[in-house]
Every structure is written in C-alpha cells, then in structure tokens.
Amino acid sequence: MSSVTAPTTPRSPQRPPVRSASVVTPVFNEEDNIETLASRVFAAVGQLPGVALQLIFVNDGSSDRSAERLNALAAENPAVTVLHLSRNFGHQNAVSAGIAYATGDVVCLIDADLQDPPELLPDMIRRIDAGYDIVYGMRIARAGESRIKLVTARAFYRLIRALSNVDIPADTGDFRVMRRHVAHVLCQMPEKHRFVRGMVAWTGFASKPYPYKREARHSGHTKYPMIKMVRFALNAIFSFSTVPLRVSNVLGLALTGGSVLGIAYIVALDLFFGRYIPGVSATLLAVLLLGGVQLVSIGILGEYVGRIFEQVKDRPLYVIADVRGAPAAAPPHLSSSVTTRTPVTAGAHTAPPPSEP
Ligand code: UDP
Ligand code: MG
Numbered sequence: 001m002s003s004v005t006a007p008t009t010p011r012s013p014q015r016p017p018v019r020s021a022s023v024v025t026p027v028f029n030e031e032d033n034i035e036t037l038a039s040r041v042f043a044a045v046g047q048l049p050g051v052a053l054q055l056i057f058v059n060d061g062s063s064d065r066s067a068e069r070l071n072a073l074a075a076e077n078p079a080v081t082v083l084h085l086s087r088n089f090g091h092q093n094a095v096s097a098g099i100a101y102a103t104g105d106v107v108c109l110i111d112a113d114l115q116d117p118p119e120l121l122p123d124m125i126r127r128i129d130a131g132y133d134i135v136y137g138m139r140i141a142r143a144g145e146s147r148i149k150l151v152t153a154r155a156f157y158r159l160i161r162a163l164s165n166v167d168i169p170a171d172t173g174d175f176r177v178m179r180r181h182v183a184h185v186l187c188q189m190p191e192k193h194r195f196v197r198g199m200v201a202w203t204g205f206a207s208k209p210y211p212y213k214r215e216a217r218h219s220g221h222t223k224y225p226m227i228k229m230v231r232f233a234l235n236a237i238f239s240f241s242t243v244p245l246r247v248s249n250v251l252g253l254a255l256t257g258g259s260v261l262g263i264a265y266i267v268a269l270d271l272f273f274g275r276y277i278p279g280v281s282a283t284l285l286a287v288l289l290l291g292g293v294q295l296v297s298i299g300i301l302g303e304y305v306g307r308i309f310e311q312v313k314d315r316p317l318y319v320i321a322d323v324r325g326a327p328a329a330a331p332p333h334l335s336s337s338v339t340t341r342t343p344v345t346a347g348a349h350t351a352p353p354p355s356e357p
Contacts, residue, residue, distance in 0.1 A: 011130075011131035011132060011206050012131055012132060012133045012179075012205065012206040014131075015131070015133075015179065016105070017050075017129055018051060018104075018105045018106050018125055018128060018129055019050060019051060019052065019105050020051060020052040020053070020054065020103070020104040020105050020106075021045055021048070021051055021052070021053055021054070021104045021105065021106050021107075021108060021121075021125060021177075022054040022055075022056055022098075022101075022102030022103060022104030022106070022107050022108065023041050023045060023053065023054070023055050023056065023108045023110060023118075023121070024056045024058065024095060024098030024099055024101075024102055024107060024108065024109050024110070025037060025055070025056070025057050025058070025098070025109075025110055025111065025112045026058050026060055026091055026094035026095050026098065026111070026112065027057050027058060027059050027060060027062060027066050027070065027094075027112045028059075028060040028061065028062055028066075028088060028091070028094070028112075028223050029062045029063060029064045029066060029220065029223070030062070030064075030066055030112040030113060030219075030220055031062075031064045031065040031066045031069055031220075032218070032219035032220060033112050033113050033114060033218050033219050033220060034057070034066060034069045034070060034073060034112065035069065035073065036114060036218060037110075037112055037114055037118065037218075038055060038073055038077070038080065040114070040117075040118040040119065041053070041055055041110075041118045041121070042055075042079075043118075043119075044118045044119045044120075044121055044122055045108070045118065045121050045122060045125070046079075047122075048122050048125065051125070052079075052104075053079050053104075054079055054081065054102065054103060054104055054326070055077075055079055055080045055081070056080075056081045056082075056083065056098045056101055056102060057070050057073075057074075057080065057081070057082045057083070057098075057112075058082075058083045058085065058094040058095070058097050058098045059082060059083065059084045059085060060085050060088050060089060060090070060091070060093075060094035061085055061086070061087040061088030061089065067084060070082040070084075070324070071324050074324040074325035075324070075325075077325075078325070078326060079326070080325045080326070081101065081323065081324070081325040081326045082322075082323070082324040082325055083097055083098065083101060083320050083322075083323055084320065084321050084322040084323070084324070085097065085318050085319060085320060085321065086319040086320070086321040087319075089317065089318040089319075091223070092194040092195065092196050093194060093317045093318045094318065095109060095174060095194075095196050096186070096187075096194055096196065096317050096318070097317070097318045097320065099183045099186055099187060099196075100187050102180075102183060104180065105179065105180055106125055106128055106177050106178065106179055106180065107177070107178055107179075107180065107182075107183040108121050108124070108125075108176070108177045109174045109175060109176050109177075109178075109196070110175055111173070111174070111175065113217045113218055113219070113220060114215065114217070114218035115144075115214050115215050115216070115217055115218075116137055116173070116175035116212070116214065116215075117212070117215060120137070120210070120212055121177065123210075124137075124176075124177040124210050125177055127177075127208055127210065128177055128178075128179060131206070132206050132207060132208040133178060133179045133181070133182050133205035133206045133207065134176060134177070134178045134179070134182055134200060134203075134205055134206070134207035134208070135176060135177045135178075135207070135208050135209075135210050136169065136172050136175070136176040136177075136197070136200070136207060136208075136209060136210060137172060137173065137175035137176060137209075137210050137212050137214075138169065138170075138171055138172050138209040138210060138211050138212070139171045139172070139173070139212065139213075139214045140171075140211045140212065140213060141213040141214065142213075142214040143213065143214065143215050143216040144215070144216025144217060145214075145216075148226075149222075149229075152229065152233075153171075154171070156233045156236075157170040157171055157172075158170060159233075159237070160198070160233075160236055160237060160240060160241070163237055163240070163241035163243045163244075164198070164237075164240040164241045164243075165241075166198055166201050166202045166240055167201055168197065168198045168201045168240070169197075169201065169207075169209060172197055172209070173197065173214075174196055174197055175212075176197075176200065178200060178205075179205070181205075182200065182203055182205050185203045186199055186200065186203070190311075190314075191239065191311065192307075192310045192311050192314075192315070192317065193235050193238070193239045193307055193310065194239075194317070195235060195236040195239050195240060198236060198239070198240050234303070238303050238304065238307060239307070242304075244300045244303070245300060245301070245304065247297075247300065248293070248296070248297030248300060248301075251293050251297070252293070252297075255289075255290065255293065259286075266279075
C-alpha cells in the first residue's frame with residue numbers, strides 16, 4: 001500500500017527557534033540506567049546554547065529501586081520531573097503521560113535503556129530548527145538484539161505499512177523529537193490503544209528520518225518478551241488498519257465461489273457421466289474448513305468490538321499517583337491536583353495540554 005522508504009514531507013512553514021526541550025523517558029524497572037541516562041541527557045541537550053531542558057521520567061509501576069532513584073534525582077535537580085503512575089499502564093501510555101506534561105518547544109522521546117544515544121538529540125533538535133516538525137530516529141543497525149527480534153521487528157514494520165493507509169515509517173521506534181504542536185495533537189487524540197509512532201505519522205506534519213545505529217541495552221533486560229511483542233504488533237495493526245475485517249469478506253467470497261464451482265462439477269458428473277463421488281471425508285473437511293474460517297472471522301471481529309468496548313468505557317489512559325520535582329510541568333487541566341505532592345491524577349487527554357507561550 002505504501003513504499004518502504006521513509007517519507008520526507010516538505011519542510012514546515014517558518015517556526016520560532018527552539019528555546020526549550022522536554023525529554024520524556026518511560027521507566028519500567030530500569031534502576032541501573034536512570035543516573036547514566038540523566039547525566040548523558042544533561043551533557044548532550046543541557047549543553048545546547050539557549051535551550052532550557054526539562055527531563056520527565058514516567059515511572060510505569062516499577063517494582064525495583066527505580067522509584068527511589070528517580071526521586072533522589074528529582075530532589076537534587078530542578079530540571080527533573082518524575083511522574084509515578086499508580087501501576088504498570090504499559091509503555092505507550094507511559095509515553096503519553098510524559099508528553100502531556102511536557103512544556104518544551106520540542107518534546108523528545110527516548111527509552112531509558114540507552115539503546116537510543118542521547119548524544120544524537122542536539123543534532124535532531126537542530127534539524128527541527130532547520131524546518132521540520134518531527135525528526136524521527138530510523139534504525140540502520142541494531143546491536144545486542146536477538147536474531148528473532150530483528151526478523152520479527154522487520155516483518156512487523158513491513159506488515160503494518162502494507163496494511164495501514166497511514167504512512168508509518170519502517171524501522172523506527174519512539175525515539176524522536178517533535179515540535180510542541182505535534183505533541184498537542186497527540187494529546188487531543190483520545191484513543192485508548194495507543195501506537196504513538198503511528199499516531200505521530202498520522203498527524204501529517206513535516207517529518208524527517210534521522211538514521212542512527214541502535215546500541216545494546218546499557219543494563220537490565222528487555223520489557224518486551226515475545227508475547228508482549230506480539231500483543232504490541234496486533235495492537236498496532238488493529239488500531240491502524242481495517243484490512244483484517246475485510247479478510248473475512250475475501251475468504252467468504254472465495255470459499256463461496258469455490259463451493260459453487262465444486263457443486264456444479266459434482267452435479268455435472270452425476271447428470272452427464274453417471275458418476276457419484278463418495279464424499280464423507282471431503283464433506284467433513286469442508287465443514288471443518290468453514291468452521292475454522294468462521295471462528296477466525298468472529299475472532300477478528302471480536303478484536304475490533306473489544307476495542308470499541310474499551311474506547312466507550314472511556315477510562316483514563318493512566319493514573320498518576322505522585323509527582324516529584326518541578327510542579328510547573330503540570331498541564332493546566334491537571335495543575336490543581338499536582339500542586340500537592342501526592343495527587344491522584346487521571347490522564348484522559350480530553351483537555352488541551354499547555355498552550356504555546
Ligand atoms: N517500558 C515501560 N512500560 C512497560 C514496558 C516498557 O515504560 O510496560 C519502558 C522501558 O523501561 C523502556 C522503554 O519502555 O524505557 C522500552 O522498553 P524496552 O527497552 O524493554 O523495549 P525494547 O527496546 O526491548 O523493544
Ligand atoms: Mg530497549
């Protein structure tokens with residue numbers, strides 16, 4: 001449906017220069033990565049002349065010592081904000097929470113495990129200044145990943161590009177820099193099943209790929225075992241494509257056509273040649289095949305109905321149990337509850353995030 005090369009839309013109209021950057025990092029059991037990530041982000045983005053830095057960590061229900069380490073970091077560094085979610089809400093919801101709290105002219109998304117080098121962020125921000133709304137990391141090499149992960153990830157990006165009519169660039173993760181108005185649009189998108197990199201592509205703003213080599217994890221292990229990866233991929237496909245719904249139509253039509261031909265053939269054999277085909281096993285196979293196709297079709301339908309159900313319930317994407325560090329980072333619609341140190345804040349993204357200064 002779409003080509004595999006990354007889209008490069010024309011440059012955006014003249015925008016004001018970047019004066020502040022919010023770096024958003026989801027954290028799920030990353031205790032040994034936090035300080036290194038913070039110091040590398042400070043050394044890279046913090047040194048950009050004329051650019052104020054805000055570093056937002058979203059603790060997505062970690063059960064190791066990540067929370068303590070993040071709190072210590074926030075206590076000693078006024079540029080750090082920590083959002084503690086009340087439990088694990090998942091990577092994409094954690095990222096969405098951080099985006100809603102970001103106040104910078106640009107919002108940078110980076111994983112906590114240092115697979116995406118923070119040292120690239122200044123150059124990516126410079127490209128934003130050169131006239132793009134989104135600069136997204138495109139992996140040209142990936143160190144330290146298992147062969148199965150590389151093969152499945154490659155297949156996934158090609159599949160989602162083939163199935164979706166949104167031009168989702170291949171081989172990109174969430175590592176990216178985007179202007180504030182892009183983040184604003186993301187906050188306006190009320191969908192519960194979030195595939196952030198696809199949603200960013202959907203906004204249609206001028207974007208530029210930034211090829212880079214993805215490094216091995218600094219510490220810890222992946223939070224995406226095979227089963228979670230499959231769920232992530234299915235979620236992306238069902239959220240960004242209705243092609244699976246049409247598969248049952250196509251199968252149904254093909255089977256009906258085939259059956260009509262088969263029946264005509266059997267009847268013709270009987271009428272004109274007096275030959276009878278004994279068909280117990282053939283009938284059984286046909287019934288089993290049809291039963292299977294019907295169950296799969298109902299299952300696919302169920303995936304979409306389940307999503308409609310989740311969407312209609314309209315529960316918040318995440319619940320914030322505590323905010324540490326700079327309270328100024330709270331979006332206006334949540335600000336009343338984050339002035340205390342132990343707010344319970346529900347991020348539903350129904351109200352706009354902070355307006356442009
Ligand atoms: N993560 C999260 N919540 C989760 C799973 C992951 O916040 O439920 C974070 C994780 O701490 C990391 C990022 O999302 O910062 C990406 O996860 P990971 O590095 O495990 O994914 P991979 O790079 O292996 O695909
Ligand atoms: Mg990783």
